[in-house]
Amino acid sequence: MSTAKLILGSSSPRRQELLKQVHLPFSVRTPDIDESQIRTNNPVEKVEQLAIRKSQAIPLLDEKEVILTADTVVSYKQQIFEKPKNKETAIQMISDLSGETHEVYTGVKIRSSEQELVFVERSEVEFWPLSEEEIDWYVSTPDPYDKAGAYGIQSLGAAFVKRINGDYATIVGLPISKVVRELRQFSIFPY
Numbered sequence: 001m002s003t004a005k006l007i008l009g010s011s012s013p014r015r016q017e018l019l020k021q022v023h024l025p026f027s028v029r030t031p032d033i034d035e036s037q038i039r040t041n042n043p044v045e046k047v048e049q050l051a052i053r054k055s056q057a058i059p060l061l062d063e064k065e066v067i068l069t070a071d072t073v074v075s076y077k078q079q080i081f082e083k084p085k086n087k088e089t090a091i092q093m094i095s096d097l098s099g100e101t102h103e104v105y106t107g108v109k110i111r112s113s114e115q116e117l118v119f120v121e122r123s124e125v126e127f128w129p130l131s132e133e134e135i136d137w138y139v140s141t142p143d144p145y146d147k148a149g150a151y152g153i154q155s156l157g158a159a160f161v162k163r164i165n166g167d168y169a170t171i172v173g174l175p176i177s178k179v180v181r182e183l184r185q186f187s188i189f190p191y
């Protein structure tokens, strides 16, 4: 029986749901960082550095704790799309992604008092061509505003998605199957 304690360092309800889905017990401690400090335009570096920063913002309170943090961005034609700041940005992002294929990157950091690791997962998403009406309607809902790339594949944004290549959970914000496997070396098991 493992005595290691998993701490999810994230305010994202989707990351919490994915851990619950595979029956991993955890508690939540929210990181407070200034994401604008990471200036790289390389999506792999960006999600890796942000996952590391979020981890650094959460102290290890005892040697049994294992801190899990993550960051997700959308990448399209050398641009990085984070959460849209307003309606105009959301319209711009969804319009750019309409009819095209983009990538979603999620960086993950896992750390204990004894060891640490970082990895980045990538999935591709193709959108159907979207009408102006469809985009206008979508940005009038709350769905785009707390999500990288201004859409949620697990929520209303599902209607835009023609095809994905890669792990679905990476798009939702946490590549859960890889996380489960990596957590074994930190003595954390769902069963």
Ligand SMILES: Cc1cn([C@H]2C[C@H](O)[C@@H](COP(=O)(O)OP(=O)(O)OP(=O)(O)O)O2)c(=O)[nH]c1=O
Binding pocket: 009, 010, 011, 012, 013, 014, 030, 031, 054, 070, 071, 072, 073, 074, 083, 104, 146, 147, 148, 149, 151, 152, 153, 154, 157, 171, 172, 173
């Ligand atoms: C592309 C996409 C992103 N997202 C979400 C995952 C992340 O929660 C969010 C990207 O923002 P993040 O900065 O990665 O995470 P967060 O601010 O939600 O949470 P925290 O920093 O506390 O860990 O976008 C979806 O929920 N569905 C999607 O289809």
